[in-house]
Amino acid sequence: MKKAEFNRGKIKKIILSDLGWDEYFESSFAPYKNNYIAGRVACRQRTHYEVYIKGGYVRAGISGALKKAGKSPAVGDFAVILYQSETENYTIVNILPRKTEFSRGVSKNEGQNQIIAANVDIVFIVTSAGKDLNPRRLERYLSLVYSSGAKPVIIINKSDLSKSPDELLEKISSVCTDVSILTISALNKTGIKQLDSYLKPGITIALIGSSGVGKSTLINTLLKDYVQETCDVREYDEKGHHKTTVRQMFLLSGGGVVIDNPGLREVGIGTSGEGLSETFSDIKEFSQYCRFSDCRHKNEPGCAVIKAVSDGNISKERLETYLQLKSELRFEQEKSEIGLSRMEKKKWKSINATSRDIENIKKRMREL
Ligand SMILES: Nc1nc2c(ncn2[C@@H]2O[C@H](COP(=O)(O)OP(=O)(O)OP(=O)(O)O)[C@@H](O)[C@H]2O)c(=O)[nH]1
Ligand SMILES: [Mg+2]
Ligand SMILES: [Zn+2]
Structure with missing residues (x-):
């Protein structure tokens, strides 16, 4: 097995079920079972992927067909891998359907959200005491x-x-009524025990947050090893210079995996409205009592949300963020629809071009 240059800590023998492999993936892998091996993408490098497979980890390329289909594996994806013993090459030929898809929420390329990681169960939103701690x-x-x-x-x-x-x-x-909030010091290793209940075999955790909040320091603390380079304490100045540049997955000694991410510069909202209603469940609750069912909670008469703000039940800033995110959501959704219609056009363009090619070939054949 080829050795990769990344330090993955003290890895024991890899069992895919510790990494989240279950019946869901087993059944979609069934058609490939006899000729392929299954693996989980740990890291995406410029020229190859690092993939955990049963027993260890390997470097893999991706097949031309997958590239052509525009599919690109994300960290956390379970992949179908072809092993060619003559060349000792591993090639990702397909990606198994994802359970969850964690995206940056900012659409790029034809309205598609940029995927940060796949098949994540829990996201640790890391913030730090200091100016990063911001409800908005x-x-x-x-x-x-x-x-x-x-x-x-x-x-x-x-x-x-x-x-x-x-x-x-x-x-x-006030902003996280239904969410657990844990206070820790990754550097001094205090409060870390509180995380134990989340770190379980088969569970995938991704760490996100601004640059410099201590995500990689926390990874090192959890792995009891220096696997991730962190910003030097002396050179760290709260300006948010990015230290981690490559997203990658690490295995915990008790089973379970953690994904370290580069600090997010831009946090979008994606195209799904569900996230908003869950985050602002209080606003949603009050909005049921607005006079108009399509109330925008801006200046409509009989708006129960605005009343809740003036009664002090919802903060003004919270409503402002909600309205801001809602308008971003609308913008992203429109952008995504435009992207889709553009893709549709592109598809027809290519179909028409292909039939034109066929006609030309036929014509030339007739002329011969
Ligand atoms: N005082 C204190 N400093 C910490 C703690 N955790 C991390 N730091 C320091 O904060 C700085 C940034 O830590 P990193 O772990 O590199 O931050 P990061 O979130 O991985 O940053 P990016 O990789 O750029 O996204 C370093 O100087 C750490 O030593 C902590 O619990 N207390
Ligand atoms: Mg980091
Ligand atoms: Zn209203």
Whole structure:
């Protein structure tokens, strides 16, 4: 088995079920079972992928057919791999259907959301004591996580920098009524035990948050090893310079996997409205009592949401973020529809071009 240059910590023998492989994937892998091997994408490099397979991990390329189909494996994907013993090459030939898809929420290329990671169960939204701790930012992150299908947990790191951890909790508790908030110090290794209940065999956890909040430091603490380079304490200046540039997956000694991500510069909203209604369930609750069923909660008479703000039940800033995110959502949805229709046009263009080619060939044949 080829050795990759990444430090993956002390890896024991890999069992795919510790990595989240279950009946769902087993059944979609069934048609490939006899000739292919299954693996999970750990990291995407410029020229190849690093993939965990039963027993270890390998470097793999992707097949031309997959590239042609425009499919690109994301970290966390379960893949169908062809092993050619003559050349000792591993090639990803297909991606098994995803359970969850975690995207940045910013659409790129023809309205498709950019996938950050696939098959994530829990997202640790990492923030830190200091100016990163911001309820408005958390609302954005929460909407994104909810729309991915994963469960969010908020981690306030660097509690050692605060005199009163309770104050930290208080600052954001209003935005996260149904979400667990854990206060830790990844550097001093305090509060880490609270994470134990999430770190289980078969469970995939992704860490997201701004640059410099301590995601990679937390990975190192969880793995009890220095697998990820972190920003030097002396050179760190809260300006958010990116240290981690490659997204990758690590295995925990008790089973389960964690994915470290580069700090997110831009947090979009995606095209799914579900994330918004879950994040702002209080606003949704009040909106049932608005006079108009299509109330936009801006200046309509009989708006129960605006009343809730003036009664002090919802903060003004929270409503503002909600309205802002809602308009971004509408924009992203429209963009995605335009993207789809553009793709549809492209498809017809290529179909027409192909039939033109066929006609030309036929014509030339007749002329011969
Ligand atoms: N005081 C304190 N500093 C911490 C803690 N955790 C991390 N740091 C420091 O914060 C800085 C940034 O940590 P990283 O782990 O590199 O942050 P990151 O979130 O991975 O950043 P990116 O990779 O750029 O996204 C480093 O100097 C860490 O030593 C903590 O619990 N307390
Ligand atoms: Mg990092
Ligand atoms: Zn209203």
